[in-house]
Amino acid sequence: MKFTEFKENLSEGARQIYLLEGDDAYFLLKGEEMIKSAFLEMPELNFSSFEGETLKGSAISALVSAVKNYPFMSEKRIVKVTDFYPTESEFETYLKPLFENFPASSILLIVNRGGRKGVDLKRKKGVVFVDCGRAEPETVVRWVYLTLKRAGIFCPTSACEALAAYCLYNMSRVSVEVQKLIDYKGTGELTRNEIDELVYKDADYRVYEMTNAVARKDFTSYCAISNDLKSKGSDEISVLNGLFSYFRTLLSAISSGLSDGAYAAANGMKEYAVKKTREQAYMIGANNLENYVNLLYENISDVKSGRITPSSALQICQNALFFSGK
Secondary structure (H helix, E strand, C coil): EEEHHHHHHHHHCCEEEEEECCCCCCHHHHHHHHHHHHHHHHHHHEEEEEHHHHHCCHHHHHHHHHHHHHCCCCCEEEEEEEEECHHHHHHHHHHHHHHHHHCEEEEEEEECCCCCCCHHHHHCCEEEEEEEECCCHHHHHHHHHHHHHCCEEEECCHHHHHHHHHCCHHHCHHHHHHHHHHHHHHEEEEHHHHHHHHHHHHHHHHHHHHHHHHHHCHHHHHHHHHHHHHCCCCCCHHHHHHHHHHHHHHHHHCCCCCCCHHHHHHHHHCHHHHHHHHHHHHHCHHHHHHHHHHHHHHHHHHHHCCCCHHHHHHHHHHHHHHHCCC
């Protein structure tokens, strides 16, 4: 199930095994907090945790024993294991008997950040799988709007969209920025200008803005963003690398014959992100993108080989990007 459906699922009562898996730290942490809040009493006695990397082979027996322990003066005992990726043979030997005859007084909470190989736990008996991957942009925007509304703050949808985009739809960052705005505003209407002034724009988002300025041939905006990046720790080679990486991503997306969904699956992206990437790529054009990528690669290579300074390389690329007439 999606994380947004998890609260309703918890209201229906405790399940035996929860698998929280995904790359959004906010969802992983929030999901754990929700389970503990709903079912855990006296955590100092009824909660234990394990690191999955230490549970190999017979060491998994320690986890099984912990799950089988009875809670102390409480209905439930919660055992948490982090980054747990047992092999198929380890599951069959140590975990299958537990999963098929799970004690009613315990909850096993598995928190995995994903990306590693192992048995497919989410398909095993008794496991409730909660998708803690990055949320779709619309979901993040809705969360921002509703969270501010519950705090007594009205924020236009367009401003909520800007906040979410500045944080690259990363809920860990979004939640921090929203709480900062709640503390700042208290009540009333939150404007787009206030969000622009108060919310930190992720460096990758600034690169996105910078490439958009290139596509529009908006040299003034490009210079403002480039100078802002350099004032916050980036240098000329960082700007060049950012441009190169972004244009290469656009070129790859526009050159592929795969559908948005297939390309997203092959590259670990969301389908919506692929769609937006291709929209920007079409706006710039495949030929221009290829020229940009080659130009930036050549100049970055010249900097690394000592044939040119980073400042000169950036100047050459800027001139070509904005004043070549392409």
